[in-house]
Structure formats: structure tokens, C-alpha cells
Amino acid sequence: MAVDDILHTSHPLLHSNVAHANNNNKNINFVSLAKWVLKFTMWIVFLAWVALFFVIPTDFGSELYADWIGATNETLFGYTGSYLLLYSGPIIIIAFLAVPYLLISGEDQLQVQEKKTPRFRLWTFPVLVDGPLGVVSAAELIGIILFIVFVIWDVYVYTAVILGTLTDDMDPLDLCCFIMLRLGLHFGTIGLDCLAFLFLPVARGSILLRLIDIPFEQATRYHVWLGHLTMLLFTLHGLLYAIAWTIEGHILDEMFQWVDLGVSHFPGVISLAAGLLMWMTSLHPVRKKKFELFFYTHQLYVIFIVFLALHVGHFLFCVSAGGIFLFILDRFLRFCQSRKTVDIISIKCLPCGTMELMLSKPANLQYNALSFIFLQVRELSWLQWHPFSVSSSPLDGKYHLSVLIKVIGEWTEELRGNILNSSGADLHLRPQTKITASIEGPYGHELPYHLMYKNLILVAGGVGISPFLAILSDILHRTREGKPCLPRNILIVWAVKRSNELPLLSTNNMELICPFFLDKLNLEIHIFVTQESQPPLEEGQVQEATNSSPSVSNNYSMSVLVGTGNNIWSGLYVISSTLGFVILLYLLDTFYINSYDISPWWYKGLLLLICMLASVFIFGGVVVGLWHLWERQNAAREACKDDRIMVEKMQHNEIVAHTDSCQQNLASSIKTYYGSRPDFKDIFGDISEKWGCVDVGVIVCGPPSLQTSVAKEIRSQNIKRQRHHPIFHFNSHSFDL
Incomplete structure (x- = not known):
């Protein structure tokens, strides 16, 4: 009876433990399922966004584009809303979905588990080690190839469209000018597409960089690469137009043109001039010897963006507005943090x-x-x-x-x-x-x-x-x-x-x-x-x-006040600023643009940019202010803060x-x-024999020559690897603006 009683009394405890374990398993399964759904959705949105840039230049894409505009231009925001939702909507949606993803990840990120069998990873396998791009991993190389293919594809499609519009009765001089003007237009369009990605890597605390776990010092390289490509396209855009106008004999009239309907040329000249100054001073020889010149000249990005909006107007500015908006979000938060x-x-x-x-x-x-x-x-x-x-x-x-x-x-x-x-x-x-x-x-x-x-x-x-x-x-x-x-x-x-x-x-x-x-x-x-x-x-x-x-x-x-500081506050900041942008755009469209029949493209482009800034400063500023008050209250609760600091100093x-x-x-x-x-050949060779078939993380922090030497040896070791040898994973921690 005693044993039965003991077993009987222990059953509730056993049931309780089993129920608790089952609840934990259910919670873990739910979190895993939620993360998978969010990640899958974000991948679908991102791939659809990237596919958009490839498809739009084609006849099929033009038809889809026309159907989209026809179906959405009668909605609340008209053509501007159609363009924004099509080009900038996907990246904003991904930023929205990143908020709950980071929230539910939480402590799960700290769970480290050893992989049973070593395997190669695209992000840590160095492919290119000698060259102007530095050490390039397999994943980075795929991204570079995709961008090159994208540019070549667009140039090919647009060239085919231009050739299809030519007629035999055109004068050779007029034909030459027509081709250059059309090519210049399309180079500018491709440049705007690249600009949609340009500002994403330089948002230091960006929720997108946190989502894909790419730190700013590594993402800076992508901004540099994209910057060179974007400015090359914009330079070709302006150069072809300048040559065609010179041949036609009215270059000055065209350069100083500022019209209400259509693209204004003079703001584009100012924007391109600011971009060229930034580009020239960002080249490696200048940046290395005259860093302050590079740094101060790079602040011209404000002029570049403002006059770009005046140049292309509200329609075309929507192509790159999403990335610029996320950059403004990060820049304002950094400004607030750095004032202290x-x-x-x-x-x-x-x-x-x-x-x-x-x-x-x-x-x-x-x-x-x-x-x-x-x-x-x-x-x-x-x-x-x-x-x-x-x-x-x-x-x-x-x-x-x-x-x-x-x-x-x-x-x-x-x-x-x-x-x-x-x-x-x-x-x-x-x-x-x-x-x-x-x-x-x-x-x-x-x-x-x-x-x-x-x-x-x-x-x-x-x-x-x-x-x-x-x-x-x-x-x-x-x-x-x-x-x-x-x-x-x-x-x-x-x-x-x-x-x-x-x-x-x-x-x-x-x-x-x-x-x-x-x-x-x-x-x-x-x-x-x-x-x-x-x-x-x-x-x-x-x-x-x-x-x-x-x-x-x-x-x-x-x-x-930093993007990595608190997931809840940073998420509220992103969401409130975006909703504020939509609200301001609605108020502007309803009570000003439509009421007063505002039509100039350049003016609408400026108003769109002002809405982006105002939404961050006003709606995002409220969240930042509450975040700051929350920070002060937490600091006030730490009554023994001074003593603890002194203890740490003594330690x-x-x-x-x-x-x-x-x-x-x-x-x-x-x-x-x-x-x-x-001698990295001897060092990695000894490790290969000593540690066996395992994953080995290699982290390098030092000058580019050191990174190149290590990456070259890792690539060699991985290529000629035997079954009982380790797989080396290259990671760089060096910061170079």
C-alpha cells in the first residue's frame, strides 16, 4: 500500500512535468513554424521584387505593368500610390515582416549547436581573393553576377526596342542623336533600379541588415560596389544626352531646362555633378590619402537625392524611394543617439x-x-x-x-x-x-x-x-x-x-x-x-x-537608441514611421494636390521627399521620444549604478x-x-592533420594583404581537401570605409 500510495501521489507531479514539457515543445514548434512562415513570405516578396526589375523592360512586363497601373491608379493615391506600391512596397513589406521575425527569434538566437558533419557554406567560401573587389565569397560572387546579368539584360532588351523603332527614311545625324537619347534614357532607368538597392547597405542599424545578419562593416563593401555601378550608369546617361544635344546644337538650352510636365534637366545636372564629386573622391587612391576630403564630399548625398527627386519627378522617384526611406529611418535614429x-x-x-x-x-x-x-x-x-x-x-x-x-x-x-x-x-x-x-x-x-x-x-x-x-x-x-x-x-x-x-x-x-x-x-x-x-x-x-x-x-x-538595442522599440519606430508616411501622403494628396490641381512633376517629387522626411521626424520622432523616456526611467531604477561602475573600474x-x-x-x-x-600554408596544413574532419571558423582582422593571404590559403585547402580534413570558413572583421 505504501508503494502504491507513493506512486499514486507522484502521478500528479509526473503529469505536471510531462504537461510542462509538452507545452514547451508546442511553444518551440509554434515559434519555429512562425519563423518559417515569415522567412518564406519574405523570400517570396524579395524574389518577386527582384524579378520585377528583370521583367519590366520586356513586352510581357510592359503588359503586366500596364495592367497594374490600370487596376490601381483609381485608388486612394492614384498613380503615385501605384508606383510606390509596385517598386517600394516590397522592401517596406519585408522590413515590416522582419520586426515580428526578430521579436520571436529572441533568445533562440543564442542557442548554439554543433553541426554533426562539416559542410561548405556560400557565405564563408572565398572564391575571388586577388583583385579590385578584395576577398569575395561564393554568395557575394553570385550577387555580383546577378547584377551584371541584370544590367546586360536590360541594355540588350532596351537596345532591341530602340532598333525596332528605327525607320529607313531617318537622316543619319538624326538617327545617331535618336539612338543616343534613347540609350541615355534607358541607362538612367537602369541607374534608378540600382539606386533602389544602393542605400540599403549603409543603413548601419537597419532592420534588414539585422534580418540577414550582415554587419555594417561588411555591407559597406556592397554599397561601394553598387555605388560604382550606379554612378557609371548615371554618367553614361548624362554623357549620351550631352553629346546628342551638342550635335543638335542646343546643349545649353537643354541643360538649363526646367519644365512642369515631364523630366526637368537642370536639377539632373546638379544631381549628377554632386554624384560625380562623391564618386571621384571615393576612389581608393583619393580615399586612402585624403580621407577627410572623401568624408566631407560624401555629405553631398543630400544634394544628390533632393535634386534627383526634382529631376525625375514623383513617378520615377518611387523606384528608389523604398531604400532611401529606410536609410532616412536609420539616419534619424543615429542622429538622436549621437546627440548624447x-x-x-x-x-x-x-x-x-x-x-x-x-x-x-x-x-x-x-x-x-x-x-x-x-x-x-x-x-x-x-x-x-x-x-x-x-x-x-x-x-x-x-x-x-x-x-x-x-x-x-x-x-x-x-x-x-x-x-x-x-x-x-x-x-x-x-x-x-x-x-x-x-x-x-x-x-x-x-x-x-x-x-x-x-x-x-x-x-x-x-x-x-x-x-x-x-x-x-x-x-x-x-x-x-x-x-x-x-x-x-x-x-x-x-x-x-x-x-x-x-x-x-x-x-x-x-x-x-x-x-x-x-x-x-x-x-x-x-x-x-x-x-x-x-x-x-x-x-x-x-x-x-x-x-x-x-x-x-x-x-x-x-x-x-540604436537599431540593435531593443527589438520592440525599433520595430515600433519602423512601423509608426511607415504608417505616418502613408497618412501624410493621403493628407497631401487629398487636401492639397487634388484640391489645388498641383501638376508639376518636380514639385510633386519634392513633396514626396518631404513626406518621407516628415513621417520619420514626426511619427518616428514620437516613438524615439517615448523610447528615450523609457531609457531614462530604466536608468533611474538603477540606484546603485555609480557603485557598480566603480566596482567594474576597480576590477x-x-x-x-x-x-x-x-x-x-x-x-x-x-x-x-x-x-x-x-606561413599560412604550414599553419593550415598542420591544423588539417591535427583537428581532423571538422568545421573550422577562421576570423581575420587586419590589413587587406593579410586577408588576401589567409583567404587564398583557405580556398586552396578547401579545394584540395581530403575526406579526413577540416573545412575552413573564412570570416573577415576588418573595417575599411
Whole structure:
């Protein structure tokens, strides 16, 4: 009876546990199903949107286009609404669907599972490694080919249409001008199609970039490629028109033409001139030697967009309005975030000329170890923003993050000079050091992909070790706390010019973060000092870093107004701004354009652009204001914030004090080679034999030559791979504007 009673009383508990497990499984299945439905819908919309650009130039596409306009132009917004819904609607719909997708993903993104069998991936397989485009993966190559095919296809179709309209009785001169004018028109149309994609990659916190998990530093390359293609098409567009007008003998009259009905030429001349200035100064030689010229000239994009809208009018501007609208959304949010000043908790100047800045942040601002920020110091410049990789793990502390800044240019020299009085050999702190910092970000991968590989190879050049310090700290914290974390075999290959840079490795005390970490991780560090043939005489002596704390502290943390900060608020911001745009467009169309019979194309194009800006500033601004109030209330609840920051600062100083013990424990894992560069063929060959048939994540942070060398060897290893060898996955973390 006793046993029966025990079994009887235990049944409710068993049933409860089973029911709870079943509910969890149902929730997981529901979330998976919802994500699949959303992802499938977004893919269908995106493919239909891309197919639209291919189909429209054909006869079949023209018929569909005419049917669409006929069916929708009598609706609320007329022709403008038809064009907007057809060309810009799909990308806005995808942005809408991305909001619930990111919301329901939530913590599910942090679940890391080891793949049972290694396999190749298009995004991490380098195909092109030598060339003007840098390292290009298989997925990127497919995208490039699609864009080239798209341009060739459109040129072919439009050329066939032009040839079909020619007659035998046309004068040769008139025939030449007719062909050039028609080709110029179609080159401009293709350029507008490319412009629809141009602004999507440069929206740093864009919900679309988060959706496909492409960080801004990687998406910038796509903007560069698209920018060259778009400006080439627009230049051909303007050049062909200019040649035809010159032949006809009325080029000045045509260039200064500004009409109400149809396309106005003079705004197009201004827009093209601004675009050419941006294009010329963005070429690599100019950008590398005169970065400030490139940066300031690139602000002409405002002139470019405004006069483009005046040039093409409201109809044609709808082709690229969706991407521009999403860029405006991101730009306004970045502007609001960057207005807030941020406390610099501490500054440390290392002997190698590198500075470590610890910046204050709120506890609810989340980021990944492979994130970066844009930093502005108002004492140096109100316009310049410089990107820096985060060197701290989000688990290092709730109320701070750190960045390493190497002194290699005028701006960093001025920053160091603002902190230190560097006259002579001695370094003394300036009295009343004051630095007013503003931050944009953090930006980065939506997923912590460095946690997805059990085997990691981290290749750094110089201060490129910065993000890998954050990765190591993140892995050590997760290992100690038992959080999801796959990496167990880690190889760091670090190339530096001189040995005075080696103390950078000691900015994190690994033993303090995770005691006896070498028993849990297989960590190897290979350091190559390229410009020294032997260790310096003072090796083993520790050069002390100069520490500074700003004299004024106002308890200002980084703002959480960033696209990656809060899925709910950022989603509300996107949705409210878009709905506001529709409302303003309706009010404008009903009470102004139709009531007063407004007809000029250029004026309607300007009004459309003003509606886009006003919807973001007014409707989106309300959400941003509420978001800011929510941020302040959260900060007010953190009554012990100051004490916690001081504790973290003391922990930071404690890390510095324990550098010697950390170095002793790491000595067995570190191998230093003087006077040589890393031989990646030997390194990857040894790994292939040692680690076996596994996925190996390779992350590179360094100059383009380093990325090329690593990518070339990965491609070679993967192509000639044997069945028992690993598959290497190339990932780049280098930022280059």
C-alpha cells in the first residue's frame, strides 16, 4: 500500500512535468513554424521584387505593368500610390515582416549547436581573393553576377526596342542623336533600379541588415560596389544626352531646362555633378590619402537625392524611394543617439602608442563580442566619426565597454595629445583632462557567430587583435558560467611589427576571468614579430601604462537608441514611421494636390521627399521620444549604478595588477617568432592533420594583404581537401570605409 500510495501521489507531479514539457515543445514548434512562415513570405516578396526589375523592360512586363497601373491608379493615391506600391512596397513589406521575425527569434538566437558533419557554406567560401573587389565569397560572387546579368539584360532588351523603332527614311545625324537619347534614357532607368538597392547597405542599424545578419562593416563593401555601378550608369546617361544635344546644337538650352510636365534637366545636372564629386573622391587612391576630403564630399548625398527627386519627378522617384526611406529611418535614429555625450570611465595609454578607453553604457544595451562603435570626440571635430572594434566582452561588465585605439593618424594623434602632454620622453597627465565623447552603435552581427564553431582560428595584424580579446573574454566567461559556447580549440595567429605591441595581449587577465582555463580550452597563440630579428634586451621588463581618469564625470551612459538595442522599440519606430508616411501622403494628396490641381512633376517629387522626411521626424520622432523616456526611467531604477561602475573600474585595475601572473600561466601556450611572417600554408596544413574532419571558423582582422593571404590559403585547402580534413570558413572583421 505504501508503494502504491507513493506512486499514486507522484502521478500528479509526473503529469505536471510531462504537461510542462509538452507545452514547451508546442511553444518551440509554434515559434519555429512562425519563423518559417515569415522567412518564406519574405523570400517570396524579395524574389518577386527582384524579378520585377528583370521583367519590366520586356513586352510581357510592359503588359503586366500596364495592367497594374490600370487596376490601381483609381485608388486612394492614384498613380503615385501605384508606383510606390509596385517598386517600394516590397522592401517596406519585408522590413515590416522582419520586426515580428526578430521579436520571436529572441533568445533562440543564442542557442548554439554543433553541426554533426562539416559542410561548405556560400557565405564563408572565398572564391575571388586577388583583385579590385578584395576577398569575395561564393554568395557575394553570385550577387555580383546577378547584377551584371541584370544590367546586360536590360541594355540588350532596351537596345532591341530602340532598333525596332528605327525607320529607313531617318537622316543619319538624326538617327545617331535618336539612338543616343534613347540609350541615355534607358541607362538612367537602369541607374534608378540600382539606386533602389544602393542605400540599403549603409543603413548601419537597419532592420534588414539585422534580418540577414550582415554587419555594417561588411555591407559597406556592397554599397561601394553598387555605388560604382550606379554612378557609371548615371554618367553614361548624362554623357549620351550631352553629346546628342551638342550635335543638335542646343546643349545649353537643354541643360538649363526646367519644365512642369515631364523630366526637368537642370536639377539632373546638379544631381549628377554632386554624384560625380562623391564618386571621384571615393576612389581608393583619393580615399586612402585624403580621407577627410572623401568624408566631407560624401555629405553631398543630400544634394544628390533632393535634386534627383526634382529631376525625375514623383513617378520615377518611387523606384528608389523604398531604400532611401529606410536609410532616412536609420539616419534619424543615429542622429538622436549621437546627440548624447558619454562618460569615459578610464583611459589607459600603453607604451606602444595604443590607448584603451573604457566607456559607460547602460545595463540594458546589448552587443556581441564582434561589435564596433563609431566614436566622435567634440574637442577634436564635430563632424568626424571613426569606427573602432569593441575589445571587451558583453560579459565583462554590465555598465561599460572598452575599445583599443592605435595612434596612426592625425585624429588619433590629436586624441592622444588631448589626453597626455607628450613633450619629451616622459608622459605626464594634463591637468583637468576633458574629453566629450559621443557614440553611435554598437553595431555588428545579430548572431555571435564566433560561438558557432567548436574550432576557431583567429588571425590578427597589429591592433587587429582588439576584437579577438573580446572573443577570448566572451568564451572564457561563458565557459566559466556554463552558458552556450562551442569553441574548445582556439589558435591565435598574431603578426606585429615590433615587440612593444605585445602587452596588448595582457589587457585581459584570462586566469582571473576563468581560473584554470587551459584545462578547459585548447588555446595556442603564435606571435610573429616581423621587424625585429631577436627579442629586445629589455624583454621581461614590464613597461607601465599611463592611466588617466577624466576630471569631470556626469554619469552619462551610451544611449540605447540604436537599431540593435531593443527589438520592440525599433520595430515600433519602423512601423509608426511607415504608417505616418502613408497618412501624410493621403493628407497631401487629398487636401492639397487634388484640391489645388498641383501638376508639376518636380514639385510633386519634392513633396514626396518631404513626406518621407516628415513621417520619420514626426511619427518616428514620437516613438524615439517615448523610447528615450523609457531609457531614462530604466536608468533611474538603477540606484546603485555609480557603485557598480566603480566596482567594474576597480576590477579593471585589478586585471592590470595581475598581468604578471596571467603571463606566467600563458607562457606554455605562447610561441613568439622574430624576424618572420606567418606561413599560412604550414599553419593550415598542420591544423588539417591535427583537428581532423571538422568545421573550422577562421576570423581575420587586419590589413587587406593579410586577408588576401589567409583567404587564398583557405580556398586552396578547401579545394584540395581530403575526406579526413577540416573545412575552413573564412570570416573577415576588418573595417575599411
